[in-house]
Amino acid sequence: MPGTNLTRDEAQERARLLTVDSYDIELDLSGAQEGGTFRSVTTVRFDAREPGASFIDLVAPTVHEAVLNGEALDPGEVFADSRIALPSLLAGRNELKVVADCAYTNTGEGLHRFVDPVDQQAYLYTQFEVPDARRVFASFEQPDLKATFQFTVTAPEGWTVISNSPTPQPSDVKDHVWRFAPTPRISSYITALIAGPYHSVHSSWEGEGRSVPLAIYCRPSLAEFLDSDAIFAVTRQGFDWFQEKFDYPYPFAKYDQLFVPEFNAGAMENAGAVTIRDQYVFRSKVTDAAYESRAETILHELAHMWFGDLVTMEWWNDLWLNESFATYTSIACQAHAPGSRWPQAWTSFANQMKTWAYRQDQLPSTHPIMAEIRDLDDVLVNFDGITYAKGASVLKQLVAYVGMDEFFQGVQTYFRRHEWGNTRLSDLLDALEETSGRDLTAWSKAWLETAGINVLRPEIETDASGTIASFMVRQEAPALPTGAKGEPTLRPHRIAIGLYDLDGGTLVRTDRIELDVDGELTKVEALAGRKRPAVVLLNDDDLSYAKVRLDAESLATVTQHLGDFTESLPRALCWASAWDMTRDGELATRDYLSLVLSGITKESDIGVVQTLHRQVKLALDLYAAPSWRETGLARWTEATLQQLRAAAPGSDHQLAWARAFAATARTPEQLDLLAGLLDGTETVDGLAVDTELRWALLERLAAMGRADEEAIAAELKRDATSAGERHAATARAARPTAGAKAAAWAQAVESDKLPNAVQESVISGFVQTDQRELLAPYTTKYFDALKGIWESRSYEMAQQIAIGLYPTLQVSQETLDATDAWLRTSEDASAALRRLVTESRAGVERALKAQAADAAAAS
Structure with missing residues (x-):
């Protein structure tokens, strides 16, 4: 990847010199069915504050022309290292025309081309974040050089082309040329083109005296599985809630959501044309946790239309704010919007997103939320648990600190003040200080400019009668991991302390105290003189970002009754604490397994159940003593089978346990059951062995040497789709033979021909926890x-x-x-x-x- 970097200093100098007015972009995609390259013609108009030299970005096999202010530049002289040098800019208005051949990709970057094996048709989509618009047209590739973009696209007959502006009516498409109106002023990385014979469903959102056209797109081969009504329902919920909270009209002319193949991320916030991985079009039965995750993704991208697209970060050091805001508001919408299907969304956040953040924050690469982004290489690896999950956790803490109403009033001021512009963190904090009356300088420095995680522990003294004599919250700042930059930092926390007692075998919250914790010790006078409860839970309601430990008496109760909390969030916080202790070596893997097995049967939240499945398997594979690992795996596998048989027929829990069993089955009898479920000679009442579950069963059988190439090929014939091809690649790479491993290694490492999604599948199959010696x-x-x-x-x-x-x-x-x-x-x-x-x-x-x-x- 040489020659594709851009430093912050270079970007700042270019922004100092230039302002960009408009792009006219003509793309000829008429040969997309064959692939290779496509013709790209860019005309960009911009102003220079003074005469000088600069450059424009382009990644392309060939540049045919570069004409600056009517003067032809020699491509052989000015085009190198993904840049076209602009040696003689005029003060004032300049115009540049670039004619190039750009390349289709199969990596999910730039203009990705995919051929559906079902209909043999090509499907295209763009993915430009962080620096890949330059793979499709010449651009000043940095977020603070906003402009209008007008696309003109020649496409094959029968195709639809979608972009940021409304799609032209068929009567307006002459000679297969699609002419789009200019966009508002936006950054290059949120422009988009999606083209192909896509299937579509249309609707609208009505509100605030306005109708916004809505559309959903997918490939025709997925159309039978597209639950558009459910997707539109979540989208309208987001429009309603964000319009109320942001008090700013939706900023674009329409809102399209396009489920596209082989997408690297979850989704991308292209203005008015959001691309989403098409695995979210569910071909088989999934649990409600999958629908909740999809809804969060939909709401996350919708929030970006305001925060990220309307108002955009100046440089990538504020990427965290862009992503954290969208994450926080999407979860808040799920949790608080009237009629939401997922009011327990903060439980999922605590159990999944925050454990990701805690893991990331304990790596040698931990960094402040507001990271130092020196160049594009820095930002590419910063789409991490700190940027998304820790940042969102800290925003949740900030909301608790300033108040939700005051927070959103500040956001409203921010949008009105900076619409269509670029900002820094200080611009948002200024608005929040105005509406909340809080000085956020110290808060920002402690939370956003330092790395690492704090630990909160209760210190409780009781008298002989069990009355609390003294209650303190101790805050620790563990040393940062070796190699990490910075110093341990004690921070101000806004937390709640929950008091729980057993009532008829269940743990019920009897009181809740909210307070500020700062420094090493914080005395909690309000708890002195009270009878000591069975469980004291710091950071109840998960307001702050910190690792929490239980005192000995609370831990003993939780160990016996973790599944007995009446609410899902305190259970999730205790599960997360136990998992963190296991990762830290404070709780033995065998004891973590016992804890999970004692409480998981009472866990009603399916998202938590599935997270525990993943964590137990990870702990057994990596954290268990090797001499005991097989014993632990056998115990776990037996438990998964027992729970599969005991679960309510057709329930989400039954499906989750079926998948957990399929991931770990190991004895001949267990593998016989997998094979029987696959061929229909065995059944479990209510369990639908559908397409995706069939592949899960077959992949495990392949990994254990019970399914050969013939069996894999037969299943692929049964599911002759792109998803089937990916599953087959996984199954082939999973086989426990030296030849299978060598073939997979050659495909992924020694050759560069695999598309991104297939390469990922091969790698997934190659790495099998039961094949350590082979690997x-x-x-x-x-x-x-x-x-x-x-x-x-x-x-x-x-x-x-x-x-x-x-x-x-x-x-x-x-x-x-x-x-x-x-x-x-x-x-x-x-x-x-x-x-x-x-x-x-x-x-x-x-x-x-x-x-x-x-x-x-x-x-």
């Missing part, structure tokens, strides 16, 4: 190939390999030594690559410590 020789191969992969592949493709094929399962000092040796001899490697390797190394180091703690628990 051991690939540690050396990984480090030998890594740098070359990074330098020759696109970022997304190289990152898949760097993370996915790191020898995570080889939990040993030898793996740490091999990693350290690579880091020593690869000091010239990209900082982004070194960060990914260092993060993976930290996972092995943590696993070694957890395994030692688990072994010690047995002695």
Whole structure:
């Protein structure tokens, strides 16, 4: 990836010199069915504050023309390293025309081209964040050089073309040329083009005396599964809630949601034309947790139409604010909007998003929420748990600190003041200070400009009668991980303390106290003189961002009654605390397994249940003492089968337990059951063995040597779709033979022909936790190939390999030594690559410590 970087200093200098007025972009996609390249013609009009030189960005195989102010530039002289040099700008108005051949991609970056095996038709979509509009047209590729964009697209007959502006009526399309009206002033990275014979459903949102056209698109092969009514319902809920909270009209002329194939992320907030991974069009039965996750994604992208698209960060160091705001408001909408299907959304947030944040914040790469972004390489690896989940957690804390009404009043001021412009964090904080009356300077410095996580512990003294004599909250700031920058920091926290007692076998909250915690010790006078409850839960309602520990008496009660909380959020907070203790080696894996097995049968929240499934399997695979691991896995697998048989027929819990069992079945009898469910000779009352569950069963059978190429090919024939092709790639790579592993390695590492989604599937199948010995020789191969992969592949493709094929399962000092040796001899490697390797190394180091703690628990 040489020659594609851009530094913040370069961007600042370009923004100082230039303001951009408009882009006219003509794309000829008439040859898209065959692939290769497409003709791109860009005319950009911009002003220079003074005569000088600058550059425009373009990633393209060929530049045919570059004409600046009527003067032809020699492409051979001015085009290099993804830039066209502009050597002689005029003060005032300038016009540049660039004619180039740009390339279709299969990496999910730029203009991605996908051929559906069902109808053999090509489907295109763009993905431009962070710096990939330049793969489709010449652009000043930075968020603060906003402009209007007018697209003219020539497409094959029978296609539909969608962009940020309203789609032309068919009567307006002459000679297969689609002419779009100019957009408002937006950043290049949120422009979009989606083209192909897509299926569509149309509706509208009515409100505030206005009708906004809504549309949903997907490939025709998925149309039978598109539950458009449910998607429109969530979308309208978001429009209603955001219009009320933001008090600013929806800023674009229409709102399209396009479910597109082989998408790398969850979704992308292109202005008025949101792209979403089409795995969210569910082909088979899924649990309600999947619908909740999809709804959060839909609401997240809708929130971006205001925060991110209408008002945009000046530079990528405020990426966190963009993503955190969308995350916070999407969860808040689910939790608080009238008639919401998911009022327990903060439970899901606590159990999934925040555990991601806690994990990220304990890596050597931890960084302040407001990260130092020196260049594009920095931002590409910063789409992480701190940017999204920690940032959203801190915004939730900020809302508790200033008040929800005051928070949204500040947001309203921010939108009106900065509409269609670019901002910094200080602009939002200024607005919030005005509406709340709070001075946020110290808060911002402590929370946004420092790295690391705090731990909150209760210190309770009682008298002989069980009355609380003294209650203190102790705050700790553990040392940052080795290699991390910064110093441990004690922070101000707004928390609630929940008091719980047993009532008829259930844990019921009897009182709640909300207060500010600051410094090392905070005395809680309000609890003195009260009878000590069975459980004291710090950070009840999950207002703040901190690791929470229980006192000994509370822990003893929770260990016996974790599933007995009447509300889902306190259960989730206790589950998350137990998981964090397991990762930290404070709770042995075998004890974590016992805790889960004692409480999970009482857990009603399906999202929490599925999270526990993943965490138990991860703990057993990585954190259990090797000598006990198989015992723990056997116990867990038996429990999954028992719960599968006991679950209500047709329920979400039944499906979740079926998938958990399929992921870990190991004995001949258990594998026989999988095979029987697959061929229909075995049944479980109410369990629909549909397309996706069939693949889950087959992939496990393949990994255990019970399904060969013939069986995989037969299943692919049954499901001859792109999803089927991905599953088949996973199953083939999962087979426990040296030949299967060599073939998968050759596909993903030694060749660069796989599309992004298929490469990801091959990697997923290659890494099997039951095949450590078979995979051991690939540690050396990984480090030998890594740098070359990074330098020759696109970022997304190289990152898949760097993370996915790191020898995570080889939990040993030898793996740490091999990693350290690579880091020593690869000091010239990209900082982004070194960060990914260092993060993976930290996972092995943590696993070694957890395994030692688990072994010690047995002695």
